[in-house]
Amino acid sequence: MWSKMHGETFLYWFGTKPRLALSDPAIIKEVLMNTGGLFERMKFDPVTRQLMGAKGLMELTGERWAVHRRISSLALNMEQVKGWVPKIVASITDMLEKWEEKRAGRDEFEMDVHKEVQNLSADIVSRTVFGSSFEEGKRVFELQEKQMHLASQYHSHVPIPRFLPTEKNRELRRLDQEIRGSIWKLVEAAKNRRKDDKSRNLLNLLTSSYKNHDGEEEKLEVEEIIDECKTFYFAGKETSATVLTWTLVLLAMHQEWQIKAREEVVRVCKDKEHPTADILSEFKIINMILHEAIRLYTPVTMLVREPCKDVKLGNLHIPANTPLIMAVIATHHDTKAWGEDADKFNPLRFSEPRKHLASFFPWGLGPRTCVGQNLTLVEVKLVLAMIIRQFSFVLSPSISSRSSGISDRTASIWCANPLQENLELNIGRWISSSMLKNGFG
């Protein structure tokens, strides 16, 4: 909306500091793909830094970032992620068994899917990236959620004195200490398991020695290990859960795509009980749906960089340290790249190669692109395939009585046996048109 009012590139004030908003794909590409360290990710404010971990990938730069990046890329490469498929399937099976219990033999039942897929994503990150279980990691997720809630109250334009002994500040510090303690227990448990568990999960790699650029063996400091775990616990849960919720909501609203997706799953899986790693690339329709959902409702809505010296971008002269705001969401909805129907759900756009690299960049671009991308894509495809095979769904009638039902992500979905007709289709359409009025969809 801002770019419609002020143009593709404009300056705005954040408190006393000017910020430059960019949405020209060519300029965005130039900034994000720069490998010379000219544009660094802007440092988080102290409260967010405490949440993410100052010595984790999100915050590090330079040589320490390169070391952490090598370790996490090794832990989350595609080969590794494909090896996790049975664990991911086991997580999804557990969730679907609970859904069946909830259904209790009924033809239809109602479900708040966002809560469900949040727990599922947390369980998958715990089992795969950390090689533990949701139960073990559960406390960290719970504490981080509380910390995030408190931290969000600090994000105003007026700086709040963080070091005053206020109740909130004390609680934030207490939460941080408890998170650190809980993570360290997980690290110790992983060290004990290592005698039997030789897998290259993130915890095992973070606690093993690595070769530095002089070829000498080195180990990460305790603080670095804890902060990296904080980063992954934080980044791994909410993002995938948001994508899954929106994809399910969109499929509930667009029954024709739900049917196409189900036909594909049945065709590709044939008589296999569950999808396996080798058939994932055959889910072409699911892949298109997923990309279209991420385009419309990208979980990371903007990226921020700061040039470390004065630079020229296109015809703009930009002073050092000016925050550059790249609105992923605006670019994903730009009618120049996506056509007049840019705000509409149309998975067919992804049946053809993309026109411009930087008109779709939900994972970022260049050296700091998302390390969790492989995991998310595999996870989300498996979850969708397994849900769609077992259930059909529409938006719940009760959502219509909550005007903010979609925006606060309490997306409820009405599930029924896929072989039955969906009588709730009209309700889905009704919600769809009210959402459009409110600027969704």
Ligand code: HEM
């Ligand atoms: C739909 C899911 C996800 C989306 C859309 C997403 C998006 C992004 C984006 C846009 C960035 C780049 C930020 C920048 O350039 O400033 C990023 C970085 C990162 N993501 Fe994700 N992410 C997702 C899932 C995950 C998952 C599941 C994990 C971990 C298991 C993860 C871990 C990270 C980390 C550690 C970084 C920092 C990389 C670095 O700076 O080197 N992400 N993510």
